[in-house]
Amino acid sequence: MRKAESSMDVIKVDKLVKKFGDFTANDHLSFQVKKGEIFGFLGANGAGKTTAIKILCGLSAPTEGRVEVAGFDVEHQTEKVKKSIGYMSQKFSLYEDLTVFENIRLFGAIYGLSAGLIRERSERMLKNLGLYEQRNRLIGNLSLGWKQKLAFSVAILHRPQIVFLDEPTSGVDPVTRRQFWELIYQAAAEGITVFITTHYLDEAEYCDRVTIMADGKIEALETPRKLKKQFDCETMNEVFLKLTRPH
Amino acid sequence: MRILYYLLQKEFIQIVRNKIILRLIFILPVVQLLVLVNAATMDMKNMEMVICDQDHSSLSNRLISKIEASPFFVLERMTPDVANGRERLESGEADLMLVIPNDFEQDVIKGQSGEIQLLANAINSQKAQLGYAYMQRLTSDLGHQFKLEMTGEKTQSTLSSTYTYWYNPELDYKFFMLPGILVVLVSVVGMFLTAMNLVREKEMGTIEQINVTPVPKYTFIVAKLLPFLVIGLFELALGLVIGKFVYNVPMQGSLWLVFGIASLYLAGLLGLGLLLSTFSASQQQVTFVSYFFLLVFILMSGIFTSVDNMPEWGQKVNLFNPLFYFIDVMRSILLKGAQFWDLWRQILGITILAISFLTLAVLNYRKTS
Numbered sequence: 001m002r003k004a005e006s007s008m009d010v011i012k013v014d015k016l017v018k019k020f021g022d023f024t025a026n027d028h029l030s031f032q033v034k035k036g037e038i039f040g041f042l043g044a045n046g047a048g049k050t051t052a053i054k055i056l057c058g059l060s061a062p063t064e065g066r067v068e069v070a071g072f073d074v075e076h077q078t079e080k081v082k083k084s085i086g087y088m089s090q091k092f093s094l095y096e097d098l099t100v101f102e103n104i105r106l107f108g109a110i111y112g113l114s115a116g117l118i119r120e121r122s123e124r125m126l127k128n129l130g131l132y133e134q135r136n137r138l139i140g141n142l143s144l145g146w147k148q149k150l151a152f153s154v155a156i157l158h159r160p161q162i163v164f165l166d167e168p169t170s171g172v173d174p175v176t177r178r179q180f181w182e183l184i185y186q187a188a189a190e191g192i193t194v195f196i197t198t199h200y201l202d203e204a205e206y207c208d209r210v211t212i213m214a215d216g217k218i219e220a221l222e223t224p225r226k227l228k229k230q231f232d233c234e235t236m237n238e239v240f241l242k243l244t245r246p247h
Numbered sequence: 248m249r250i251l252y253y254l255l256q257k258e259f260i261q262i263v264r265n266k267i268i269l270r271l272i273f274i275l276p277v278v279q280l281l282v283l284v285n286a287a288t289m290d291m292k293n294m295e296m297v298i299c300d301q302d303h304s305s306l307s308n309r310l311i312s313k314i315e316a317s318p319f320f321v322l323e324r325m326t327p328d329v330a331n332g333r334e335r336l337e338s339g340e341a342d343l344m345l346v347i348p349n350d351f352e353q354d355v356i357k358g359q360s361g362e363i364q365l366l367a368n369a370i371n372s373q374k375a376q377l378g379y380a381y382m383q384r385l386t387s388d389l390g391h392q393f394k395l396e397m398t399g400e401k402t403q404s405t406l407s408s409t410y411t412y413w414y415n416p417e418l419d420y421k422f423f424m425l426p427g428i429l430v431v432l433v434s435v436v437g438m439f440l441t442a443m444n445l446v447r448e449k450e451m452g453t454i455e456q457i458n459v460t461p462v463p464k465y466t467f468i469v470a471k472l473l474p475f476l477v478i479g480l481f482e483l484a485l486g487l488v489i490g491k492f493v494y495n496v497p498m499q500g501s502l503w504l505v506f507g508i509a510s511l512y513l514a515g516l517l518g519l520g521l522l523l524s525t526f527s528a529s530q531q532q533v534t535f536v537s538y539f540f541l542l543v544f545i546l547m548s549g550i551f552t553s554v555d556n557m558p559e560w561g562q563k564v565n566l567f568n569p570l571f572y573f574i575d576v577m578r579s580i581l582l583k584g585a586q587f588w589d590l591w592r593q594i595l596g597i598t599i600l601a602i603s604f605l606t607l608a609v610l611n612y613r614k615t616s
Contacts, residue, residue: 079461097260102257110461
């Protein structure tokens with residue numbers, strides 16, 4: 001389906017610009033994400049991470065530049081892109097007045113999974129999460145940690161090629177964050193490419209490659225190890241501060 | 248189709264789980280129809296009248312007893328003092344004041360015209376006009392009678408007209424009000440619920456999770472409209488049952504036609520609700536905007552006032568008012584037994600508005616911002 005030369009890159013961003021009036025949220029971003037990678041997108045609040053992720057998911061249209069996700073042009077083949085991706089937004093966005101299972105069933109059906117497949121996958125997923133007994137509870141009654149883990153699992157229920165996670169662990173306790181990363185590794189092991197934004201710098205260490213954004217621009221793009229070496233730092237935290245602090 | 252099924256299932260589950268909305272859906276029509284239809288009556292019965300009889304003649308007494316016997320007037324007070332009577336009129340204790348001057352009977356006997364004076368509180372101009380018309384009739388009847396007794400000759404000179412009230416022979420105001428109030432009810436419930444629904448998803452952030460899926464836009468919009476169309480039709484049915492059994496409103500025409508046109512009407516109105524919600528970011532905004540539209544629609548619609556009395560520009564505005572058409576349709580079908588072809592203008596109007604609102608809503612609903 002995809003061209004041979006691009007088979008390794010599931011996301012290709014070329015000179016992406018997004019403007020809101022006079023304000024430039026994304027200033028000529030260019031990068032590629034390889035299949036199966038865990039790709040971290042780092043930046044302070046307001047650096048333009050969420051804007052970029054929304055464009056990659058087809059929720060927002062780019063002002064300039066070309067974005068290809070899963071082999072499709074985001075601007076013109078938006079609905080095809082949407083079939084191939086999963087997305088978890090910054091704000092919890094499953095239906096709080098539906099039960100755990102009702103949410104899974106709804107999103108499963110929207111992605112075209114059969115009733116049997118929905119039942120099978122949701123059972124496995126809920127047992128894996130330890131949420132099976134809670135499947136008939138309203139989501140509104142779950143704790144934030146459970147909500148986030150569930151939202152992630154629903155986002156990959158249809159086995160997308162890529163899953164986009166926008167600050168999935170903000171506001172979650174350290175133990176749950178750890179468990180959340182285990183889920184991410186499981187997904188990556190199944191071949192799902194993970195695109196994650198975060199401002200927890202320890203999480204950057206878990207990524208295969210990270211991008212550091214400041215003021216709408218990409219300041220660095222490398223593996224955490226190489227970045228630390230390049231900037232002569234012990235931790236990603238120091239790298240981040242060096243790059244984003246006003247010089 | 249399968250996705251539509253699951254989306255509809257989701258909408259209905261959410262409606263049923265929202266206990267307050269659910270109760271409103273059932274209680275609102277019952278309360279509104281039981282209370283408002285009775286309260287919004289404009290029957291011109293029981294107009295309070297103060298009479299200043301300065302004549303104290305047999306003729307003036309006959310006039311007063313005629314007034315007392317009339318169902319339209321209630322004798323609030325007799326007073327010989329005009330100033331006192333005027334005070335009562337000004338304070339609002341009386342709607343009408345009748346002054347019978349002291350030469351009244353003499354003048355009539357002499358063959359001159361006996362003149363009485365009627366003062367009406369015309370803040371409610373309709374009431375004042377009707378009071379005047381009833382009084383006119385009553386005095387002219389008495390005049391003819393009196394002349395007949397005195398001279399033995401029947402007066403032929405005055406024209407008289409006889410009245411037959413078609414379609415509502417007993418002039419039961421409730422027959423007129425119920426269809427109107429029912430339309431308002433169905434419209435308010437349907438439009439508000441639709442408008443709030445999508446905006447609620449925006450507020451909760453769930454709309455983003457939906458927009459990032461490959462859900463077809465049209466399927467999603469149908470799933471947002473259909474539940475409220477069903478609820479609207481349910482409200483209509485409930486209202487008609489109340490109309491039938493509580494008010495005995497006649498249902499001359501085809502109920503199939505009522506529900507057919509109602510579906511078309513609701514599709515358009517809910518489309519407008521959806522259109523407004525695509526422009527709004529919060530439930531507060533959409534509530535205000537919907538309220539504005541509904542208020543204009545309702546007051547222009549002819550539910551309380553005759554559209555024919557409106558200035559021409561007002562009647563033109565009504566070309567864009569779905570309530571104007573549908574209230575007319577409901578009254579015509581229920582009270583007159585109007586058929587499809589009698590209503591083609593209204594149906595055409597409703598259809599054009601429905602198509603326009605729905606098209607605009609679809610165009611303005613975007614999965615990508």
